Amino acid sequence: MKLPVFRKSRVKLKRWGYVYAGITLLTGFAAVNSGNNLLYIILAFLLALMALSGFVSFLNMAGLSILYVTYDEIYAKTPGYIKISIKNSKSFPSFLLFVGFKPKITDLHSPILYIPPKSEKNVSIKVYYTNRGPWELNSVYLYSPFPFGFTWRFKKLKAKASILVFPHIIHISGSVEEFLRAENGFISSSTREGTSGDFLGLREYQRGDPAYRIYWKKHKKEGDLYIKQFFDEGNKKIILYISENASEKLIERTASIACRLLEQGSLVGLKTDRDFIPPSTGRLHKLEILKTLALLGYG
Amino acid sequence: MVEKKLKLTLYLTLSISLISLSHALFPFGIFLALPVISGIYLDIKNKSLLNAKWTTFLAITGFLAFAVFAIRSPFEAIGYLLIYLISLRVLGEKNLREYKQIFALSFFALVASSIFHYSIIFLLYVALYILSGSFTLLIFSFLGDIRGYTLDYSVFRKLLKFVLYFDFSVIILSIPLFIILPRSPYVFFRAPSYIHREIEGFGNEITIGEISQNFNMDKVIMRVKPLQHTFPNVLYIRGNVLDDFDGKMWKRTHSMPYKWQKLEKIQFVKHRKTSGKYEIQLTPMETKVLYMVDFPHTVLPGKLHVFKDWGRVISLPPGKISRITVYRSFNTDVYTEELDNKKMFLSIPHGLESVVDSILFVTGILEKSDIRVIRAKIENYLKNNFRYTINVSSSKDPVKDFLKKKGGYCEHFATLTALMLRRLGIPSRLVVGFRTMEWNPYGKYYVVKVKHAHAWVEYFSQGQWFRLDPTPQQVGLNYIARLAEYWDYLIYLWNTQILQFNYLAQIKIFLAFKLQLQKFREFKIPYSMYPVMVFLILLAATLIKFFPRFRIHPATRYLNKFEKFMKKRGYEFKIGETPLEFSQRFCNPLIQEFIDIYYQARFGGVNIQELKKLYLKIKKTF
Numbered sequence: 001m002k003l004p005v006f007r008k009s010r011v012k013l014k015r016w017g018y019v020y021a022g023i024t025l026l027t028g029f030a031a032v033n034s035g036n037n038l039l040y041i042i043l044a045f046l047l048a049l050m051a052l053s054g055f056v057s058f059l060n061m062a063g064l065s066i067l068y069v070t071y072d073e074i075y076a077k078t079p080g081y082i083k084i085s086i087k088n089s090k091s092f093p094s095f096l097l098f099v100g101f102k103p104k105i106t107d108l109h110s111p112i113l114y115i116p117p118k119s120e121k122n123v124s125i126k127v128y129y130t131n132r133g134p135w136e137l138n139s140v141y142l143y144s145p146f147p148f149g150f151t152w153r154f155k156k157l158k159a160k161a162s163i164l165v166f167p168h169i170i171h172i173s174g175s176v177e178e179f180l181r182a183e184n185g186f187i188s189s190s191t192r193e194g195t196s197g198d199f200l201g202l203r204e205y206q207r208g209d210p211a212y213r214i215y216w217k218k219h220k221k222e223g224d225l226y227i228k229q230f231f232d233e234g235n236k237k238i239i240l241y242i243s244e245n246a247s248e249k250l251i252e253r254t255a256s257i258a259c260r261l262l263e264q265g266s267l268v269g270l271k272t273d274r275d276f277i278p279p280s281t282g283r284l285h286k287l288e289i290l291k292t293l294a295l296l297g298y299g
Numbered sequence: 300m301v302e303k304k305l306k307l308t309l310y311l312t313l314s315i316s317l318i319s320l321s322h323a324l325f326p327f328g329i330f331l332a333l334p335v336i337s338g339i340y341l342d343i344k345n346k347s348l349l350n351a352k353w354t355t356f357l358a359i360t361g362f363l364a365f366a367v368f369a370i371r372s373p374f375e376a377i378g379y380l381l382i383y384l385i386s387l388r389v390l391g392e393k394n395l396r397e398y399k400q401i402f403a404l405s406f407f408a409l410v411a412s413s414i415f416h417y418s419i420i421f422l423l424y425v426a427l428y429i430l431s432g433s434f435t436l437l438i439f440s441f442l443g444d445i446r447g448y449t450l451d452y453s454v455f456r457k458l459l460k461f462v463l464y465f466d467f468s469v470i471i472l473s474i475p476l477f478i479i480l481p482r483s484p485y486v487f488f489r490a491p492s493y494i495h496r497e498i499e500g501f502g503n504e505i506t507i508g509e510i511s512q513n514f515n516m517d518k519v520i521m522r523v524k525p526l527q528h529t530f531p532n533v534l535y536i537r538g539n540v541l542d543d544f545d546g547k548m549w550k551r552t553h554s555m556p557y558k559w560q561k562l563e564k565i566q567f568v569k570h571r572k573t574s575g576k577y578e579i580q581l582t583p584m585e586t587k588v589l590y591m592v593d594f595p596h597t598v599l600p601g602k603l604h605v606f607k608d609w610g611r612v613i614s615l616p617p618g619k620i621s622r623i624t625v626y627r628s629f630n631t632d633v634y635t636e637e638l639d640n641k642k643m644f645l646s647i648p649h650g651l652e653s654v655v656d657s658i659l660f661v662t663g664i665l666e667k668s669d670i671r672v673i674r675a676k677i678e679n680y681l682k683n684n685f686r687y688t689i690n691v692s693s694s695k696d697p698v699k700d701f702l703k704k705k706g707g708y709c710e711h712f713a714t715l716t717a718l719m720l721r722r723l724g725i726p727s728r729l730v731v732g733f734r735t736m737e738w739n740p741y742g743k744y745y746v747v748k749v750k751h752a753h754a755w756v757e758y759f760s761q762g763q764w765f766r767l768d769p770t771p772q773q774v775g776l777n778y779i780a781r782l783a784e785y786w787d788y789l790i791y792l793w794n795t796q797i798l799q800f801n802y803l804a805q806i807k808i809f810l811a812f813k814l815q816l817q818k819f820r821e822f823k824i825p826y827s828m829y830p831v832m833v834f835l836i837l838l839a840a841t842l843i844k845f846f847p848r849f850r851i852h853p854a855t856r857y858l859n860k861f862e863k864f865m866k867k868r869g870y871e872f873k874i875g876e877t878p879l880e881f882s883q884r885f886c887n888p889l890i891q892e893f894i895d896i897y898y899q900a901r902f903g904g905v906n907i908q909e910l911k912k913l914y915l916k917i918k919k920t921f
Contacts, residue, residue: 016439019403027410028480035486037800038413038421043480044473045429052468093457096441111445113454147465148433149440 010103010154011057017150024050053148060146061155063090064097067120069137069161073287076132077168081124084140084159088115096146099123103141103154132167132251132294166290167248167255176260202226237279239269244297255293262286272296303343304450305438309398309405310339312431313385316409319424323415324378331382338389347392354391358384378411395443402435419793429469434462482802501538501731503551505754507697507710516750519582520733521590522791524744526576534745535755535766536579536590538732544714546648547697549729580744580794590732590747644726644759647718651698655722658702658715666723670760673723674767677716681769685712709754712770716756720767726759727767734768741788853907854900857914861893868921889917 013021024046031039067085074080088094097112098105107126115121129135142155172179202215205225215226238261242254254270261268262281269279270289277288317335321328341348349357361383369376385404388397409428413421437458441450523534541549577592647655662680664673688706691697698718701711713729720727734753737746755768824832862872872881882894893913899905 016443023403023406030410032481032483033487035482035801036413037798038416039410040477040480040482040800041422041425041473041797042410042413044476045425045469047476047480048469048472049429049433052465052472056465093461095458095461096444108444113441113451114457145440145444147440147461148436149443 010156012152012154014145014149014151016148020046020050020148020150049148050150053150056147057144057151057153059090059092060094060097060144061142061153063092064088064094064115064142064155064157066140066157066159069140069159069163071163073166073290074127074129074163075166075169076129079126079128082127082137082163083122083124085120085122086112086115086142086157087120088117091117093117094146095144097142097144099125100141100143101125101127101137101139103143103156105143105152127163129163129165132165132248133298134295135163135165137161137163164291164294166294168252169259170252170256172256172260176257176264179257179260201229203229237267237269239271239279241271242293242296244273246296251293251296255290258289258293259286262289302438302442302450304455305398305435305442306342308431308435308438309402310342312428312435313339313389313401313405313408315424315428315431316405316412317382317385319412319416319421319428320378320382320408322420322424323412324375324382328378328382331379331386334386335382335389338386342389342393347390349387349391351392354387357387361387374411374414378408378415381408381411395439399439402432402439406432417798419790422793422797426470430462430466433466433469434459437462477800478805478808482800482805484802501752503539503541505541505549505710505729505731506693507547507549507714508691508693508700508707516748518749519746519787519790520749520751521582521747522580522739522742522744522787522794523592523735523747524578524580524742526578530575532736533772534592534735534747535753535768536592536733536735536747537730538590538752539730540757541729541731542643543646544648544717544729546651547695549710549714552643580791582794641726644728645721645724647721651718652722654699654702655718659719659722662719664719664723670725670758673720673725677719677767678769681712681716682771687712687771709770713754713756713768716767716769720756720758728757730755730757730766736772739784739787739791741784742791744791746787852901854897854910857907857910858897858901861897861914861917864918864921889913889920893917 024043027039027043027046030036031043065087067087069082069084071080071082074082084099086097086099094115095113097115098108098110099112100106110123110125112121112123137159140157140159142157143152145152202218203226205214205227209227213227215228218224218226240254240258242250246254258268258270262285265281267279267281268285268289270277270292272292275292277285277292313335317332321332324331338348362380365376365380365383368379381404385401385408388401388404391397393401405428409425412424438450438455441454441458521536523536539551541551543550543552575592579590579592581590658680662676664676668676684705685701686706687708689708691700691704691707691711694700697707697711698714701707701715710729717727717729731752731754733747733751734755735745735747735751737748737751738744739746753768753770755766755770757764757766759765858878865871870885876884878894878897882891885891893910896905896910896913900907900910
């Protein structure tokens with residue numbers, strides 16, 4: 001059971017702290033019983049160090065606030081990073097700060113070692129969301145063992161930020177068609193000839209065909225000229241449809257397919273019951289599709 | 300892999316505590332600390348001598364060996380055991396945990412050294428330990444809590460700066476803490492003294508002409524503070540009284556009590572010239588005996604009373620550290636007594652009668668002369684015919700040698716005087732003790748050193764013993780070097796205010812504080828003063844508000860105008876931007892020149908008119 005004062009100020013004694021307190025008590029006992037003033041000097045130093053380390057630890061946390069919270073792309077069920085900018089508005093520097101979302105020691109890998117007075121520092125925190133959708137970030141916890149590692153001191157900082165978590169993306173290694181087939185779905189594909197899609201077959205050389213498309217190995221064996229045929233995927237225009245009541249699994253798959261198709265250079269659009277995103281390509285377009293999918297069903 | 304920076308700071312901390320302990324356990328402590336030095340060297344080279352099994356085995360065997368030693372001297376054994384354990388840890392394989400153990404052991408070594416220490420140097424050791432130790436703790440905190448982190452040099456420097464400020468605050472805060480920490484009137488564990496370096500005092504036998512040169516002549520034995528306004532230039536402190544002289548050696552044959560006795564049949568005589576109270580402060584742990592100023596009749600504290608035929612000092616309880624060494628010697632009055640064994644103080648060694656008679660004949664002293672005349676004649680004779688020197692070789696007949704060579708030191712002068720007085724039928728004896736003229740003006744006390752050891756004569760007349768010092772005084776009041784005086788005063792304060800600080804002193808401080816608080820509470824401001832106070836507060840507030848305006852520099856005034864002007868033109872100073880930075884932002888030579896001239900006018904003393912001209916030029920141009 002924690003003492004009330006500890007509960008209020010959110011201070012947790014570390015093992016070093018217990019050892020230090022024990023040594024101080026022992027020295028005090030020896031000093032009182034021996035009347036040796038030199039021991040009293042050591043005891044006075046120990047107590048002064050203890051009191052001031054508490055005060056410094058408090059001061060280390062004072063005057064800190066969250067300036068802004070940013071993030072890049074966070075997907076459900078995948079570790080992501082949130083960038084938090086912490087401002088030190090006091091006239092003293094702050095040392096050795098860890099950042100977390102709970103009053104609990106979670107990550108000891110990426111501390112802020114030093115924030116000079118009247119300045120700010122950024123830190124990236126690892127996050128993991130299980131579900132897609134909008135998340136509200138109301139507070140961030142700072143914790144520090146500074147100065148001597150006797151205690152962990154926690155401080156709650158207000159942070160008003162909403163984080164949009166995109167649906168989980170499944171890794172599609174092969175073609176989208178194969179993936180859909182495996183998932184009992186289908187995709188209607190055009191037979192228009194292209195150069196970058198999947199291999200379609202061979203046909204006889206016709207006048208006007210570029211020489212680089214001639215299949216020379218076949219020509220060596222059989223003597224006739226053949227041309228390699230491919231699907232025209234690069235310029236495919238695909239519109240994905242998804243209902244508002246779609247299951248999470250379906251949303252995940254739609255997002256994965258959209259990402260994969262966009263990666264392959266297809267023009268992907270999205271149609272829901274409410275919105276329609278015309279087929280396009282590019283990162284911003286991808287983010288728009290993912291945003292729509294992330295908010296699907298949230299009204 | 301533990302960082303080199305941590306090792307260096309940790310070993311610095313360890314060295315401080317080891318030096319402190321080795322200093323206390325000199326000389327054996329030094330030998331035991333030698334493996335630690337080699338261990339540190341090996342560790343810096345990332346090598347270790349002992350594996351975990353060997354370390355445990357040696358620790359257990361060492362512990363048992365020291366446990367046997369502890370039966371005889373437990374505290375010393377603890378000190379040696381600590382040094383031994385530290386050397387094992389330093390020589391063994393180490394990780395962050397073991398380094399933390401070394402740090403804890405270094406702290407225990409510092410605590411152990413406090414048992415044997417008493418000198419002011421200990422304070423220096425503690426202060427250095429706090430400085431180095433807190434820095435080590437800080438690095439432990441950084442390296443222990445961040446996984447896979449190496450301490451950057453820039454952070455290291457910032458931490459060092461922080462520690463300096465922090466430790467200064469620790470030292471300041473520890474002063475009131477030292478005063479208010481609870482102290483008990485009952486002491487249960489008193490550490491015995493095993494370091495036999497006490498000054499034994501004067502013996503019961505003294506051979507004339509044999510001076511021991513084996514001790515430090517400048518070693519301070521005690522400091523004597525007069526508690527009254529008037530005090531003599533030369534202070535005499537009694538050590539022992541010797542009555543029998545066999546031609547070469549003075550012996551003490553009369554009563555040799557070892558306890559203080561309460562005297563009931565003493566008749567005290569007011570003797571204002573020699574009266575006084577003195578506070579005697581012995582060097583802690585080193586002086587084993589109590590010395591008294593002149594003819595004391597009361598000694599504080601406790602159950603000590605004056606003892607008849609005073610002249611023997613009391614030994615302090617053997618084997619105990621004499622931390623409390625301040626006592627007071629009162630000799631407001633001189634007591635009269637009857638001499639029981641007069642013959643004892645009149646005996647002269649066979650063969651010396653004729654020698655003394657011839658001197659008495661030369662000096663013209665008659666047996667029936669007044670004592671004051673006798674004194675004066677003896678003093679004059681010795682002063683005019685003999686010189687003071689300590690370069691005297693040992694001889695079989697020191698008195699005859701002294702007369703032949705016309706030179707000697709205090710024992711020779713006193714012996715001859717005592718013999719002359721005895722031949723005249725005046726009971727006399729030799730007193731050995733200290734004669735000091737060394738006065739510390741800052742602490743207002745006499746310093747008594749080994750070199751102040753002295754011998755003089757006491758003669759009995761009209762029921763009292765009187766002092767007669769025939770040895771010529773070398774110098775008057777001796778003013779020692781100022782720095783040495785300051786240092787000695789510091790030691791005096793350390794001994795009296797720190798080492799002997801106890802619950803009584805605490806009560807005194809608390810009562811004084813209470814009194815001050817009471818005075819403060821009783822202090823009431825009269826109602827008539829209220830309007831004046833309100834006026835003063837308002838005046839102060841007004842001055843604080845408008846003061847900067849009155850003191851504004853003319854150059855700054857033009858800069859402010861320039862700033863306003865630029866703002867109107869759409870070029871605003873950024874927050875925290877200096878004029879120089881502002882000018883660098885613009886590549887306009889006119890603005891740059893203006894700012895340059897501004898700096899010179901503001902700090903370099905260039906005429907303000909130039910700045911004004913430039914300002915007007917800028918106004919026209921833009």
